[in-house]
Amino acid sequence: MNVPKKIFIKEVGPRDGLQNEETALSTADKITWIDMLSQTGLSYIEITSFVHPKWIPALSDALDVAKGINRKPGVTYAALIPNRKGLERALEGGIDEASVFMSASETHNRKNINKSIGETLPVLQEVTGTAKQAGLTTRAYLSTVFGCPYEHHVPLEQIIRLCDALFDMGIDELSLGDTIGAANPVQVQKVLDVLLKRFPKESFALHFHDTRGMALANMITAMDMGITVFDASCGGLGGCPYAPGATGNAATDDLIYMCAQMGIETGVDLSKLLSAAKWIEDKTGRELPSRNLQAAKSKNCFS
Amino acid sequence: MNVPKKIFIKEVGPRDGLQNEETALSTADKITWIDMLSQTGLSYIEITSFVHPKWIPALSDALDVAKGINRKPGVTYAALIPNRKGLERALEGGIDEASVFMSASETHNRKNINKSIGETLPVLQEVTGTAKQAGLTTRAYLSTVFGCPYEHHVPLEQIIRLCDALFDMGIDELSLGDTIGAANPVQVQKVLDVLLKRFPKESFALHFHDTRGMALANMITAMDMGITVFDASCGGLGGCPYAPGATGNAATDDLIYMCAQMGIETGVDLSKLLSAAKWIEDKTGRELPSRNLQAAKSKNCFS
Numbered sequence: 374m375n376v377p378k379k380i381f382i383k384e385v386g387p388r389d390g391l392q393n394e395e396t397a398l399s400t401a402d403k404i405t406w407i408d409m410l411s412q413t414g415l416s417y418i419e420i421t422s423f424v425h426p427k428w429i430p431a432l433s434d435a436l437d438v439a440k441g442i443n444r445k446p447g448v449t450y451a452a453l454i455p456n457r458k459g460l461e462r463a464l465e466g467g468i469d470e471a472s473v474f475m476s477a478s479e480t481h482n483r484k485n486i487n488k489s490i491g492e493t494l495p496v497l498q499e500v501t502g503t504a505k506q507a508g509l510t511t512r513a514y515l516s517t518v519f520g521c522p523y524e525h526h527v528p529l530e531q532i533i534r535l536c537d538a539l540f541d542m543g544i545d546e547l548s549l550g551d552t553i554g555a556a557n558p559v560q561v562q563k564v565l566d567v568l569l570k571r572f573p574k575e576s577f578a579l580h581f582h583d584t585r586g587m588a589l590a591n592m593i594t595a596m597d598m599g600i601t602v603f604d605a606s607c608g609g610l611g612g613c614p615y616a617p618g619a620t621g622n623a624a625t626d627d628l629i630y631m632c633a634q635m636g637i638e639t640g641v642d643l644s645k646l647l648s649a650a651k652w653i654e655d656k657t658g659r660e661l662p663s664r665n666l667q668a669a670k671s672k673n674c675f676s
Numbered sequence: 677m678n679v680p681k682k683i684f685i686k687e688v689g690p691r692d693g694l695q696n697e698e699t700a701l702s703t704a705d706k707i708t709w710i711d712m713l714s715q716t717g718l719s720y721i722e723i724t725s726f727v728h729p730k731w732i733p734a735l736s737d738a739l740d741v742a743k744g745i746n747r748k749p750g751v752t753y754a755a756l757i758p759n760r761k762g763l764e765r766a767l768e769g770g771i772d773e774a775s776v777f778m779s780a781s782e783t784h785n786r787k788n789i790n791k792s793i794g795e796t797l798p799v800l801q802e803v804t805g806t807a808k809q810a811g812l813t814t815r816a817y818l819s820t821v822f823g824c825p826y827e828h829h830v831p832l833e834q835i836i837r838l839c840d841a842l843f844d845m846g847i848d849e850l851s852l853g854d855t856i857g858a859a860n861p862v863q864v865q866k867v868l869d870v871l872l873k874r875f876p877k878e879s880f881a882l883h884f885h886d887t888r889g890m891a892l893a894n895m896i897t898a899m900d901m902g903i904t905v906f907d908a909s910c911g912g913l914g915g916c917p918y919a920p921g922a923t924g925n926a927a928t929d930d931l932i933y934m935c936a937q938m939g940i941e942t943g944v945d946l947s948k949l950l951s952a953a954k955w956i957e958d959k960t961g962r963e964l965p966s967r968n969l970q971a972a973k974s975k976n977c978f979s
Contacts, residue, residue: 555937559937586927586934594677616976619967
């Protein structure tokens, strides 16, 4: 097994987590939580989404959140940006990195963005181009890489074609998403085997969901192939939009614990991260799916 | 990644699961559940424990359960046997396989069995010897192989010494237990690397807990090294005795789903297994930790 010395965690809880939670959080609570996350040692936090409030009412306070947080030097504060108008608000909020998004499958892209893939690409090009001119770094999410809830299998040729298109735009990092949480280690190996022959491994992040419990298994497979950047959500916050009640994002807590045990540096303090997870669990009022959070709630567990 | 064509699942829910559940099940319910499990395609079910009822009151009806179930041809029905007296009751109950147990760490063995390791080995020898004479196959559980809640690290030399002692007794299979659910893939690789140089890989089963979410990651690591026998519990039934509220046994459901996706044969029907998981979840009255069970409860999830 090829184990990296260090991995980089992109904390997506405040955006990908909160946008899928039923309980609405106050702006002040979001700011408090993001500030807690900033103190854990995380070097990257996606704090909100500048999509139209009509689509994600839970994040309609994006600008207030962006303006309200305490920026910790060395931490990159990113946000999801759907279009030129969203970017303008993000720039006003002083965001460091602009994340654009699209799906690898036509049907999911239409249901999620209300555009065809062909119509989406020029919008992403405009946003990333303008963001770069404004001095921001850029990231793209490519969803449904490991399966689509409507089309099921997504051909690798289609994924390659969209990776080409996104890298041609000058994207700094591409996050490959297991949107439905059904990717398995063999599939991860097959997909990466093809992509890493064409693109440098440093240009990818992997975004797994733990819907079927395979997130960490998929991550060690990806690490074994040279991937060192992973998206995760504190506490495993955020449900699965395709299976209400099921687990969504991989828990940052579980990833950090595994890495610590395996001698992989993350730079994150597990105890502080678990405190942030417990804090947001209390706010949501539901038991979050992070295994380590539930274990840590018993004082005997880390004995 | 070395992926086996087929793995064998040892279902331990009715014993290891129920002994750690707070809600007491009626004997009739246990029998109904075991009969449901027999119909899923599982080839091995550990149905109860013949320890003294004083130690595990939840399984005090061991003999009634053993006598009450409908034996499906081709399925091995096993039970945990602590001593000669327990074996006599198990033989009366018509058990197919006798499972003995001990810990790799002295303190855990004393706390669990109330004997030193030195005092335990002759008892196990007597039970397995008598069981074999009676025509039963035998299995041994070695707990705390990947960590002890009292002594923390357990030296590999100690594990080798106990594997030697157990195989010398003529044990048919040795199940290596991650009792506190803290094993990680690198550690699994290190331990197996040493053990598989000394003992045939067919003689081991791996028994992981999902307390920190690493069960499936550990299993694919073990599969990669040639292990094909895994213990698991339907629905992930059974808590962690060292962290009340935390996850215990790896969920059979999650293992089967991952295998199905990876093209590994298990012989188990996922849909039937999930029905059995849902049934026992309703009986326990608490949400079980299996990720697939929670996902399956949404009808859209398997779309």
